[in-house]
Amino acid sequence: MVEVIGFGLAGACVALQLQRAGHAVRVVDDGKPGASQVAAGLVNPVAGRNFEPSWEVAEAWEVARPFYDSLDSGLFRPMPILRLWRDDRDREKFARKREMLEPWIEDVTNEGVIWREGGWLDCPRFLKVAREHFLENGGEIVEVPKGGRQIWCAGAAGLLRGDFEGVSHRSAKGEILTVRIPGWNERRILTRNGWLIPIGDDRYRVGATYDWDDLSPGPTDEGRTKVESILKTFTDRDYEIIDHVSGIRPIIERSKPVIGEEQGNGWMVNGLGSKGVIYAPRVGLEMLSHLGLGS
Ligand SMILES: Cc1cc2nc3c(=O)[nH]c(=O)nc-3n(C[C@H](O)[C@H](O)[C@H](O)COP(=O)(O)OP(=O)(O)OC[C@H]3O[C@@H](n4cnc5c(N)ncnc54)[C@H](O)[C@@H]3O)c2cc1C
Numbered sequence: 001m002v003e004v005i006g007f008g009l010a011g012a013c014v015a016l017q018l019q020r021a022g023h024a025v026r027v028v029d030d031g032k033p034g035a036s037q038v039a040a041g042l043v044n045p046v047a048g049r050n051f052e053p054s055w056e057v058a059e060a061w062e063v064a065r066p067f068y069d070s071l072d073s074g075l076f077r078p079m080p081i082l083r084l085w086r087d088d089r090d091r092e093k094f095a096r097k098r099e100m101l102e103p104w105i106e107d108v109t110n111e112g113v114i115w116r117e118g119g120w121l122d123c124p125r126f127l128k129v130a131r132e133h134f135l136e137n138g139g140e141i142v143e144v145p146k147g148g149r150q151i152w153c154a155g156a157a158g159l160l161r162g163d164f165e166g167v168s169h170r171s172a173k174g175e176i177l178t179v180r181i182p183g184w185n186e187r188r189i190l191t192r193n194g195w196l197i198p199i200g201d202d203r204y205r206v207g208a209t210y211d212w213d214d215l216s217p218g219p220t221d222e223g224r225t226k227v228e229s230i231l232k233t234f235t236d237r238d239y240e241i242i243d244h245v246s247g248i249r250p251i252i253e254r255s256k257p258v259i260g261e262e263q264g265n266g267w268m269v270n271g272l273g274s275k276g277v278i279y280a281p282r283v284g285l286e287m288l289s290h291l292g293l294g295s
Pocket of ligand 1 (some may be wrong): 034273277
C-alpha cells in the first residue's frame with residue numbers, strides 16, 4: 001500500500017498515476033484548501049518579464065496535457081496568450097531573443113506577442129474529477145495516515161511545518177480576483193505586469209500578488225488593491241468584484257519541483273511554485289519511476 005499525503009495538484013497526479021500503474025493507493029486528505037483550490041490554472045510557456053521560456057516547459061507540457069485530457073477533455077481550455085509590450089526596451093529585448101522563442105510564437109503584432117500552447121486548467125474541477133476517478137477505481141481517502149510507504153504532497157503547508165528537515169523554502173502568498181465586466185468580450189489571456197484570464201459569462205480572473213513575508217491565510221485589502229491596479233492596466237471598463245481568494249505557492253530553492261527523501265519520513269513531491277499545472281503530472285511520473293513503481 002502506498003499512502004499519498006495531500007490531494008492538491010501534486011497528490012492527485014501521484015495518486016492517479018500510481019493507481020494507473022496498478023498499485024494499491026490510499027490518499028490522506030485533511031480537507032484544508034491548498035494552493036490548488038485557488039490557482040488560476042494559467043499555462044503560459046513564456047511567463048515573466050524577460051521572455052524566458054519556463055524551465056523544461058515543452059517536456060513537462062508534453063506529459064501534462066494528455067494527462068489532463070485523459071481525465072476530461074474539457075479541463076484544459078486552450079486560449080491565445082497576448083503578452084502586451086511594456087515599452088520600446090521591452091520590444092528590443094524580445095527582438096534579441098526572438099529566434100530562441102520561435103517555437104512559442106503564434107504572431108507578433110503592434111499590441112504584443114501571441115504565444116501558442118497557452119490556456120488555463122480549471123483547477124477546482126480538476127481536483128473534483130481526479131477525486132471521482134480515484135474513488136471509482138478503488139482508491140481510498142482517509143483523514144489521518146494509517147501507514148505504508150508514504151509520499152508527502154503537502155504543498156506549502158508541509159514546507160511551513162518543516163515536514164522534511166533541511167528543505168529551505170521561500171513560499172509566496174498570492175491573491176486573485178474574479179471580476180465581472182459586462183460587454184467587454186476579450187477572448188484572449190492578457191499578460192504584462194500580471195495576467196487576466198477570460199473564464200466565460202463576462203467573468204475574468206485577474207492576478208496575482210506575490211508576498212514572501214506575510215504568509216497568513218486569507219485575502220487582504222492590500223492584495224485586493226494591488227490586483228485591482230493590475231486589472232486597470234488591461235482595461236478602463238467598469239467592473240464588479242465577485243470573488244477574492246488567496247493561497248500560498250510552495251516554492252523551494254531555484255523554483256523547481258523537488259522529489260526528496262528523508263529516512264523515516266518517506267518521500268516528498270513539492271516545490272511546484274507558481275506553475276503547478278505545467279509540472280505536476282511530470283514530477284508525479286518521475287516520483288514513480290524513482291521508486292521503481294512506474295508501469
Ligand atoms: C494565488 C495563486 C495563483 C496561482 N496560479 C497558478 C496558475 O495560474 N497556474 C499554475 O500552474 N499554478 C498556479 N499557482 C500555483 C499552484 O497553485 C501550485 O503550484 C500548486 O497548487 C501546488 O500544488 P500542491 O499539490 O503541491 O499543493 P497544495 O495544492 O497546497 O496541496 C497540498 C494539500 O495537502 C494537504 N495537506 C498538507 N498537509 C497535510 C497532512 N499532514 N495531512 C493531510 N493533508 C495535508 C493540504 O491541506 C493541501 O490540500 C497559483 C498559486 C496561488 C497561491
